Amino acid sequence: MARQKAIDVFNKNHGDRLVIGSDTIVVLDKKIIGKPTDNEDAKNMLRCLSGRIHKVYTGVCLISNARQKTFVVKSYVKFYKLTEKQIEQYINSGKANDKAGAYGIQDSGFVKKIFGSYSCVMGLPVEELKKEIKRFLK
Numbered sequence: 124m125a126r127q128k129a130i131d132v133f134n135k136n137h138g139d140r141l142v143i144g145s146d147t148i149v150v151l152d153k154k155i156i157g158k159p160t161d162n163e164d165a166k167n168m169l170r171c172l173s174g175r176i177h178k179v180y181t182g183v184c185l186i187s188n189a190r191q192k193t194f195v196v197k198s199y200v201k202f203y204k205l206t207e208k209q210i211e212q213y214i215n216s217g218k219a220n221d222k223a224g225a226y227g228i229q230d231s232g233f234v235k236k237i238f239g240s241y242s243c244v245m246g247l248p249v250e251e252l253k254k255e256i257k258r259f260l261k
Contacts, residue, residue, distance in 0.1 A: 125182035126193050133186045144184045147246045149224030151177040156224045162214050165225035174204035181243045185259050192259050196248035198239025
């Protein structure tokens with residue numbers, strides 16, 4: 124998905140600019156948890172993630188006229204045990220609608236611990252991206 128997003132933008136760009144595309148997925152028990160289809164789906168996702176550790180993968184694609192580079196960053200996230208009230212309040216805020224796993228690390232307050240990159244979980248692994256851009260532009 125990151126590659127397709129980058130290609131779509133690059134094809135509209137018509138210049139020699141660097142384009143960056145990214146996409147994030149959440150994985151729990153070897154099952155991909157995408158964006159919720161509705162509020163009930165979001166509630167079920169958050170109930171499943173509650174009190175558990177899951178993986179977050181963010182794929183990134185760099186494209187220029189000269190070349191293309193794709194990489195993936197993985198982080199582990201441990202959730203607090205969530206109450207139904209916390210889940211309901213978050214769902215009612217509308218913040219779960221367009222996020223993989225039905226949560227945003229920056230606005231949920233659900234995350235007890237991160238093993239890896241905070242920015243990866245947010246959707247763009249900045250630290251790794253900086254390193255890859257330096258290599259890409261050489």
